[in-house]
Amino acid sequence: MLTLDDLLRQITDPSGREIFDPATGATVGRAPMGSTADVDSAVARARLAQVAWAARTDEDRADLLVRAAAAVESAAEPLAELLTREQGKPLNGANARFEVAGSVAWLRATAGTALPDETVFDDGVIHAQLNYRPIGVVGAIGPWNWPMMITVWQIAPALRMGNSVVVKPSEYTPLSVLALVKIINGVLPEDVLVPITGNGEVGSRLARHADVGKIMFTGSTATGRNVIHDSADSVKRLTLELGGNDAGIVLPDVDPSAVANEIFWGAFINAGQTCAALKRLYVHDDVYEAVCTELIRVAKETPMGNGLEEASLLGPVQNRRQFDKVRSLVDSARAAGARVLVGGNPDLEAPGNFYPVTLVADVDNDNPLVSEEQFGPALPIVRYRHLDDAIEMANALDVGLGASVWGSDVDAARRVAARLEAGTVWINAHGSVHPMIPFGGIKQSGYGLEFGVEGLKSVSVPQVISARH
Numbered sequence: 001m002l003t004l005d006d007l008l009r010q011i012t013d014p015s016g017r018e019i020f021d022p023a024t025g026a027t028v029g030r031a032p033m034g035s036t037a038d039v040d041s042a043v044a045r046a047r048l049a050q051v052a053w054a055a056r057t058d059e060d061r062a063d064l065l066v067r068a069a070a071a072v073e074s075a076a077e078p079l080a081e082l083l084t085r086e087q088g089k090p091l092n093g094a095n096a097r098f099e100v101a102g103s104v105a106w107l108r109a110t111a112g113t114a115l116p117d118e119t120v121f122d123d124g125v126i127h128a129q130l131n132y133r134p135i136g137v138v139g140a141i142g143p144w145n146w147p148m149m150i151t152v153w154q155i156a157p158a159l160r161m162g163n164s165v166v167v168k169p170s171e172y173t174p175l176s177v178l179a180l181v182k183i184i185n186g187v188l189p190e191d192v193l194v195p196i197t198g199n200g201e202v203g204s205r206l207a208r209h210a211d212v213g214k215i216m217f218t219g220s221t222a223t224g225r226n227v228i229h230d231s232a233d234s235v236k237r238l239t240l241e242l243g244g245n246d247a248g249i250v251l252p253d254v255d256p257s258a259v260a261n262e263i264f265w266g267a268f269i270n271a272g273q274t275c276a277a278l279k280r281l282y283v284h285d286d287v288y289e290a291v292c293t294e295l296i297r298v299a300k301e302t303p304m305g306n307g308l309e310e311a312s313l314l315g316p317v318q319n320r321r322q323f324d325k326v327r328s329l330v331d332s333a334r335a336a337g338a339r340v341l342v343g344g345n346p347d348l349e350a351p352g353n354f355y356p357v358t359l360v361a362d363v364d365n366d367n368p369l370v371s372e373e374q375f376g377p378a379l380p381i382v383r384y385r386h387l388d389d390a391i392e393m394a395n396a397l398d399v400g401l402g403a404s405v406w407g408s409d410v411d412a413a414r415r416v417a418a419r420l421e422a423g424t425v426w427i428n429a430h431g432s433v434h435p436m437i438p439f440g441g442i443k444q445s446g447y448g449l450e451f452g453v454e455g456l457k458s459v460s461v462p463q464v465i466s467a468r469h
Helices: 004-011 036-055 058-074 076-087 096-111 147-160 174-184 200-208 221-232 256-272 288-301 320-335 387-395 410-417 452-458
Strands: 017-020 027-031 118-122 126-134 137-141 164-168 193-195 214-218 237-241 246-250 278-284 339-342 358-361 378-384 402-406 424-427 460-468
Touching: 004 027, 004 076, 004 174, 017 174, 027 076, 027 174, 036 137, 036 164, 036 193, 036 200, 058 076, 058 096, 058 147, 058 174, 076 096, 076 147, 076 174, 096 147, 137 147, 137 200, 147 164, 147 174, 147 214, 147 452, 164 200, 174 193, 200 214, 200 221, 214 221, 221 237, 246 256, 246 387, 256 278, 256 288, 256 378, 256 402, 278 288, 278 387, 288 339, 288 358, 288 378, 320 339, 320 358, 320 378, 378 387, 402 410, 410 424, 452 460
Parallel strands: 137 164, 137 214, 164 193, 214 237, 246 278, 246 402, 278 378, 358 378, 402 424
Antiparallel strands: 017 027, 118 126, 126 460, 339 358
């Protein structure tokens, strides 16, 4: 049976960059550090392999994805343990084991999604058919918050449609992705999926490379802008899933005790380190204090600790830079007069990047804790009296990944949802995704759709064949 030590032996480089456990500071392993020359080599290999891969039948490629899913599933426990040690998220809850299982589910769902050719016009004289063809080489640049699952979101549809892929993980969590790719490559033909590690310069080279036909990027809006600039000369196709700062609106008819647990996990899944997490909560004055009380209760009942401890449901912030950002935003909000209901005082002498679950009430909407994406375990709760004001505040920012509406009258909640500027609006939930439901942002949260049929279309090029009868 494959163990974590087995995985690490296969993917680590003794001379590589040291990767630390965010819960303890201990060394997890050493990741190879690629160069721009390594990018060129990886792309060249992927380009050569793509021709034969595209020549396979769609059924053959789908079958290999199913086999890849089985291989990942058989290595689920060591993969989850590595993810916990490198990223920090606990084994249990909606965390490491959940992420590996999600990777398996997305591989299988992608394999089972059909995208048939479509007759778009036929008048008896002209028959026009819309087909979808491979792009060629796809570059997949992933983040550090959900490194395995988001990598699968990128590579599975690209492979299914006949592309080869060069995958570049975040320099914060390269080992998890290298291990995942190693296992998947045990099933795939050689060089159809090529990993490359390194810093931002490596990612920039991948985005600029003339032989890469598309870039899929998940990460910050700032880095997304760089990807756009780097890809412009070769007019690459892009799918960008960028920063969020998602708003949630709690209506006055809500039952606070019934929604508190869902609101809490909508905000604090993966310790708040999720693009589509709930990051600012607007609560009607009639239920404001009751909602705050129920959220405090859930926060105090939820254990945070080293992710390798089975009882833990929340882990550390993945890196110190992000920890310092969350701490600064909360401290500034408190200094401005906001009320910290729970948390907000990390033990700076303790090992690891543990920032406690923090709820901040009576905070002004223009406070940076509200207007900037904190991407960590702190939730600002803003009071409102008029629904139009809450909608205006929710829509005021230049991002629009997700949003949510919370209330007992679902029809009323739907009417509010239709007024929110976000790619996805959930009702009485936040952040849940499904492999068959398209997902993508608007405004500066990016563009392009992932998942389901739309996800397959996004990693292919449409071709119309028009013929006279």
